Amino acid sequence: MSSEPIHSSSADRAPPSSPIWRDLGWVVAVTVLAAVLGAAFDLSEKVYRFTRGMERFQLDELPGALFVLSIALAWFAWRRYRDARRELRRRRMLEEQAERLLADNRRLASQALQAQELERRHLARELHDELGQYLNAISLDAARIRDLSGEREPEIHRIALGLMQSATHVYREIGGMIRRLRPIGLDEFGLPSALEHCVDGWRERLPEASFSMTIEGDFSGLSDALTITLYRLVQEGLTNVSKFARRARVELFMVRAPREHNGTQIDEIVVTMADDGPGTDLTKPRSGLGLIGMRERVEALGGEFHVASEPQRGFLFCARVPAQAGLAEPVN
Structure with a gap:
């Protein structure tokens, strides 16, 4: 069987991103490691000798351009990171607001259902106590008229029987209404x-x-x-x-x-x-x-x-x- 999803909760949210200081620590560690390796292998001297031979193509300016590019990319990443953090805070605020509204909606729905059932109970009691008693009285009076009329008054006898049948029908219908309004027992x-x-x-x-x-x-x-x-x-x-x-x-x-x-x-x-x-x-x-x-x-x-x-x-x-x-x- 295929199941129908019901609702999601705040537990389904994605986990928060890594703290900025941990990421910064990784950057510093990689930078220090690069500096140590560069000093151990004389990387800058080798790059200098390599670019000197290509001065006519202006490739000797490439390290400076790459440095500026790295600074620009770092600034760009920082801006994107700050925007993402701002958007994440905004979404969390909207989710919390939605949760509060959902809780309010559920509370109002519960109160509405309670008010509805209370009204149904009151109406069922009124139907049973008020109309039920009067219908019983009408039925008893009609039975008395039927017994008193006998064969001497056939028209009265017929009307009394019809009145009893009508009272029985109405009483049965009211009983059905009461059962729908408030469960029996x-x-x-x-x-x-x-x-x-x-x-x-x-x-x-x-x-x-x-x-x-x-x-x-x-x-x-x-x-x-x-x-x-x-x-x-x-x-x-x-x-x-x-x-x-x-x-x-x-x-x-x-x-x-x-x-x-x-x-x-x-x-x-x-x-x-x-x-x-x-x-x-x-x-x-x-x-x-x-x-x-x-x-x-x-x-x-x-x-x-x-x-x-x-x-x-x-x-x-x-x-x-x-x-x-x-x-x-x-x-x-």
Whole structure:
């Protein structure tokens, strides 16, 4: 499978150039060595005797011209070196500015996602508490009217039945909206149970596909932003399966475990989903925004998102997110 690059970091920069004093030391050492060798072999006398015989061609002036040329080349190299150092400082400053802007963008994206999920939770609660209660009351009143009407008032009986059916339909639609706004069981039973319920739902909708799910580790104590991000990753991955790989074998793996990173150990969550469906060519532009949204969610929490796929060779995505992402930093 060909992998899709995600992003580069400051660690990819080229190493700084050698210090100027070390280069200057080499120049002095070579100059001293040349002077010692010239004195040992009487180089200047030999050059003088060689050029005296060619005075009519003015070659005896060649050493002086070469000396001036060497000085000019040294001055030219110094100017280029100074310009290169100035350009390097400017590029480093621009890279640092870009990193700060990227960090600000990720923080704003994370705050936007948190605000969106908070609004979704509030709306789901309002739909359930307010509209759900009124629909239940309407359904009960309609059932009472139906029972009281009996066979004596067939028109009232028919209207009551229609009212009950309408209330049941609206209640079912609101339940679907609530499930899309806020995953069932996520707040009450935790992430693993919510994912199991989600996968079970897709098993019913895609009977020709096979699903296997493995969850390892403790997923309690996570921030709400991280919990909903992990759920949305799986949800979007299963949605892609329903669009492009309805008969595929799907494997979902999620684990929370420590990992060594830059000499320090961090608590990390890894989510991987793979299928053996038709796959796709990642070098071609895609019209959908699913992968872009998945990447933005993960990177907003300081994680990494990778995709690998080739035509007729399946599809795989892997997300790595710090387990502490989204939690308030401790105050020292």
